[in-house]
Amino acid sequence: NAGVMQNPRHLVRRxxxxxxxxxxxxxxxxxxxxxxxxxxxxxxxxxxxxxxxxIDESGMPKERFSAEFPKEGPSxxxxxxxxxxxxxxxFCASSPPxxxxxxxxxxxxxxxxxxx
Amino acid sequence: DQQVKQNSPSLSVQEGRxxxxxCDYTNSMxxxxxxxxxxxxxxxxxxxxxxxxxxxxxxxRFTVFLNKSAKHLSLHIVPSQPGDSAVYFCAAxxxxxxxxxxxxxxVVVIP
Numbered sequence: 001n002a003g004v005m006q007n008p009r010h011l012v013r014r015x016x017x018x019x020x021x022x023x024x025x026x027x028x029x030x031x032x033x034x035x036x037x038x039x040x041x042x043x044x045x046x047x048x049x050x051x052x053x054x055i056d057e058s059g060m061p062k063e064r065f066s067a068e069f070p071k072e073g074p075s076x077x078x079x080x081x082x083x084x085x086x087x088x089x090x091f092c093a094s095s096p097p098x099x100x101x102x103x104x105x106x107x108x109x110x111x112x113x114x115x116x
Numbered sequence: 117d118q119q120v121k122q123n124s125p126s127l128s129v130q131e132g133r134x135x136x137x138x139c140d141y142t143n144s145m146x147x148x149x150x151x152x153x154x155x156x157x158x159x160x161x162x163x164x165x166x167x168x169x170x171x172x173x174x175x176x177r178f179t180v181f182l183n184k185s186a187k188h189l190s191l192h193i194v195p196s197q198p199g200d201s202a203v204y205f206c207a208a209x210x211x212x213x214x215x216x217x218x219x220x221x222x223v224v225v226i227p
Contacts, residue, residue, distance in 0.1 A: 045215060056212040107162075
């Protein structure tokens with residue numbers, strides 16, 4: 001029973017390039033969340049998606065960042081024209097279809113983005 | 117705006133003793149609280165949670181206490197084991213199942 005899979009684990013980009021981070025949720029999970037962790041900080045919520053729908057993107061920067069969770073395939077977090085301040089660990093989490101009490105989010109191992 | 121605060125960034129404890137981690141929050145709209153454990157280069161692993169309508173939840177060596185009037189929760193690990201050495205994050209749920217995280221506490225269990 002595979003957990004949340006993220007790839008790549010490490011990504012190096014030069015300023016101005018694009019970064020694409022992928023996340024495959026746990027089997028049976030239809031909710032996906034993206035979080036960002038800066039050094040010495042806690043995780044910060046970015047976006048919450050269900051298949052083909054963005055439910056809450058209140059934590060996403062207004063420019064250069066976008067996310068999708070297509071009907072088929074993994075969820076993608078896309079960062080255009082990366083800057084040094086985008087260097088961080090990006091974690092994806094998934095949860096089951098029901099959002100009842102105690103709904104738990106399960107996290108992947110993260111993608112560490114380094115912008116040169 | 118730090119809605120979830122974890123003070124005392126690091127804690128060292130002898131194997132077999134109790135580890136106590138504290139967490140304070142400011143948002144009264146949080147309805148669930150969770151603790152995650154994180155090893156280096158890995159993602160957070162869920163440990164235990166508690167609903168805002170309860171004051172205690174226990175699972176094996178882990179117990180979480182919630183004091184809603186003080187907006188304070190704590191995680192007790194007893195007995196502590198060397199494998200418990202990790203960073204522990206307090207998280208609170210609000211809105212559309214979003215989680216707000218504290219900055220984490222580093223726990224070192226000394227054999």
